[in-house]
Amino acid sequence: MADLPDAATCYELLARMALIRRFEEEAGRQYQRAKAGGFLHLGIGEEATIVGTTSVMRDEDFLIGTYRTHGHAIARGTEPKRVMAELFGRVDGTSGGRGGSMHIFDAEKRFMGGYGIVGGNLPIAAGIALASQYKGEDAVTVCMFGDGASNTGNFGETMNLAALWKLPLFFLVENNLYGMGTAVERHSAQTDLSKKAEGYGIAGTRIDGMDVLAVREGVAEGIRQAREEQRPTLLEAFTYRYRGHSAADPEVYREREEVEEWREKDPIETFARRCVEAGVLGEREVGQAREAADKEVEAAVEFAESSPEPALDTMYENLYTRTEPTGWYAVDERSPHPHRGEHEHKMPAAARELAEAGAAYAEQPTGERPNPATHGDAQEGVEPRVAAEREVSDEPEEVRPEGGN
């Protein structure tokens, strides 16, 4: 077992984990209140893996993660209020309210996202590391991803180039035993994920991801090898999410007892106990860390609530488009039906219509506000839902399974 660091470091680790836990609990609550939209993936239970990792990174290092990264951003130093504002879709959010839960991003803190495509962040991590190498900078890129992501083609391609080009890159698999509802044994032929990149020349080890000190030790060594020896390696951290994959997960794939067993190993409780038993922290300080977390999260909600929504006429800013907007993609897991914007062949007309409605709205701040969902020729006299169904009828269209992310 790794030795306890000094009291200040112990307090910082504990406080950061408590803050993330509290933030995630509140994010879940705000989602139920429909204050946060889109998808929501919580990292409750995975705090030690997150904080252990970021606690041994330098400011100049880069971190890139998945769609379960509210905590990663906060651990990297992004203000919780800006993460909450992003979940609320408000202008003061980390992505101006345009990304939501899956797309937290903070270039200043070198937190490179927040990425919704499983395994999609791996080649990006290699690109960031290649840029550092090319520019002769000392930065290491830390790439965190799930057990499920280790099955993607991106995994093999990235491992190959990372080893071949000796990139300053470090991989951490957050093995929470499931990719959505599929257990590791059912989704990966090689269940020892630390071995999965060996054939590409990337050595791996396994650690207890519920133990913040074990994570610190393992990650520090991986980062050192990347920085000093240009040797990318992989660490498999065993962790567990107490909540479902996302907010819409009925959790039929696991037993309640399993969740309870993992809760017994709670990373915050066990670390707090250890610090108190060793006399490094007092009960008072543990309480103080929790209270500070409560206060900060409360302030984050207030901040997010009072931050304005982005103006409707800015809807098409910061998008890659051709000469005119060709469409948009809108998903809300509380309503699994296809949305208007998902019928690709109808997109140009529908997008133009919405843009016009947005412009009309912007010009009439005090007058009657046209509703973008019903405004425009194509929608005249037709309920939006019905219009969406009609649009699908002329071409067969694949409908995403419920809770698709």
Ligand SMILES: Cc1ncc(C[n+]2csc(CCOP(=O)(O)OP(=O)(O)O)c2C)c(N)n1
């Ligand atoms: C390329 C791709 N395929 C499928 C999905 C749908 N999907 C979202 S999360 C997920 C499971 C990923 O599991 P894992 O990598 O273990 O991460 P975890 O959610 O457990 O943190 C899947 C299949 C997706 N987002 N992207």
Ligand SMILES: [Mg+2]
């Ligand atoms: Mg997983």
